[in-house]
Amino acid sequence: MSDPATFAVLFGLLIALLAMGLWVALSLMVMAFVAMAFFTNAPEGLVLATTLWGHSHSWPLAALPLFILMGEILLRSRLSEDMFSGLAPWLGRAPGRLLHVNILGCAIFAAVSGSSAATAATIGKMSVPELKSRGYPESLILGTLAGSATLGLLIPPSIILIVYGVATEQSIARLFVAGILPGLLLVGLFAGYVATRALMNRDLIPVEAGNFSLMEKLKASRRLVPVVLLIAGVIGSIYTGIASPTDAAAVGVFLSLILASMSSSFGWAEFKAALMGATRTSCMIAFILLGAAFLSIAMGFTGIPRNLAAWIGSFELPTYALLAALTVFFIILGCFLDGISIVVLTTSIILPMVEAAGIDRLWFGIYLVLVVEMSQITPPVGFNLFVIQGLTGINILRVAKAALPFFLLLLLGAALITLFPGIVTVLPNAMGN
Template identity: 50%
Template sequence: MNEILASAMLILVLLTLLVGGVWIGLALSGVAWLGLQLFTDRPAGEVMTLAIWGSASSWTLTALPLFIWMGEILVRTSLPRDTLRGVAPWLDLLPGRLLHVNVVGATLFAALSSSSAATSTSIGKRTLPELAKRGYPDAAAANSLAGAGTLGLLIPPSLIMVVYALAADVPVDQLFAAGLLPGLLVAGLTMAYLVIWSVLNADLMPRFDARSSLADKLASLLDLFPVLLLIAIVLGSLYTGWARPAEAAAMGVVGALIVSAALGSLTWVNFRDALMSATRLYCMLALLVAGAAFLAMALAEVGVPQLLVQWVSGLHLHSFVLLLVLMLFYLALGSVLDGVSAVLLTMGLVMPVVRAAGIDPVWFGVFLILVVEMAQITPPAGFNLFMLQALTGRPMSWVVRTTGPMLFLLVLVAGLLYAFPAIVTWLPQQMMAART
């Protein structure tokens, strides 16, 4: 009974702080301190010290600022434009043609930017005006970006994957491997939808795009070479076991600086802006990670996770029902919080339930990130919806109606991951087997 009272009180206090505009990291720390002071005999200062030091000294956390910095460097180069220019000549034979540039370009750039926001804006602000100028329907162009723009969360290396790995205590390199095939599945289904849509709406598509010659296609490989080389360095070193996440991220930063210099973008202003932007974002995330770690330890001391596990176990829910409830919960939470905050806010309560249900935490991490992707294009507050509204200048009602099919595709992928879990688990298993 005391645990139920404590849980209700702490949730109420947390909601009050969040609604009041208190920084999420500070709100989490404040609720943790209050819970320890009121409901346990454990000194709050001791738990805070252990939690913050434990989270801050994690070797996995070292990779986070480096991946952020790598993305910030590359966003300030011509690499997004060069990637799109390199991809376009190879799409001539696909129905929909240049509509697929958003998908392929976002998939490649997501492997370097580590961020959904950076992927969406970097690709969208270059492709949408060009597609409109060539006569492609605005709805189809926005639709292609809506699905592909979320791939920055799922295609490794991803910031939210590093954060989840820290909060759930799972190997980040396994999570990176687990996310690759689902990310490619999302990209493939998005392209399949665009092919079908283009065939059914052939009268709306432009008819006079010039086809690229073989010489044009071969020349475009020069534009793709930097992005493919960086992907090979970062992901290849991780998957082969040659480097750990922090070391791969460091090589990515060095590679990004070299590419930036080669493209003529490595000015002092760009270097300083990229470093300061990465520092600000990392400081925000570090505060969130520390607050979430403190809250998780405080809740464990109060006994809230144990109570929740007992309650859920008593319901005898099938794993499908449990995952469906969690999906709806995170979609609702994603309407008011960004994905990273939603994950850190809930891991202390959700992970004990997930582990008790026998769900693989690596598989659940990919599933959860996919649900966060859904939240990005779920009304009324999906971030990518506002991004598309700003890029297209259309009303929000038009954006929501246009992006509906992409939300359905993400739900379909979630169902496929549940029905065929090997889509997530096969590559990590192969990676671990190759290392032994």
């Protein structure tokens, strides 16, 4: 059987296992076990045991549960309320007005949570009722929330960038820094779209009552200071080399506990809920990574990724054509799998052909995360769509329709970093090794 045919059989097996409802981690392990048992002479049981044991401890991966815990703590504090109160006075006269609170609020919370779903839930609980009561159009409320919440995957500290860094042995610190400018680019695209819609139809956005003086705006902005300092402390310590991502994550947890303790709404019960939420999420991701590690080893024994890369390379696709094909592939995959599963499932297979095409691993990591962001707002398994549906009770197809313009803006963002790769690489190169 040829390598493409072998890969098609194994991939079909994986899809069948997932369709039956088997956990992603177990599906990956079964696929890897079958690949080794039928297509290699290696002792699959021994390889499975040594792989799971060898990959069960990783210092870079220690940052993952810490950043998740930081986000869980802040999710249960009054951070979102403070952000709305701090941002609203400044945005009342901008084109699109308070819709920009969704965009900037998501960007800020993304920088302290690292999770797309947590960002959508936290900002949505605060902004959706408020914006509805003020008469903002439903499509833009839902669209800005769904699209901007995906920034949780890209703006550091990003959970999915940690997963990619561990899976591909890339510097997590450099990946974090590489995500800053693309994240800001997306914020600009989203805000520009909202402003353009507002300017094209001035009756679309309700008029905000009341004008704030400069002193009132500055006074309201005091609520933003703690979270801005938290972001600066975490990202700044990584960028300057003072702390590793794991050390910075530990500092972030400590500072988030201080911030949360200053909130009257955060007590012992909320702390236990945050701890349990972080534990469940971290264990789920770690289990998937173990399955992906075994799959990666199994693929190495079979030689499929190398031969598949050579097969695809024989078509001599230009770099842009290869990236376009991969974009379509990842978008389709995102209709059935969550972002982390996509990353761990595909890296061992895709990276050889990416490297053969001369594409930088660091740049490809940001591209991959950006494309995976699109899967968060594509039915039927767009996690952000489910979160927003749960918050609002609105039909998921209506939510998906509202998110469509922001899906296209994410596609534009992917095209821009492809045409201008310096958007991704300039800050990591300035940072050095």
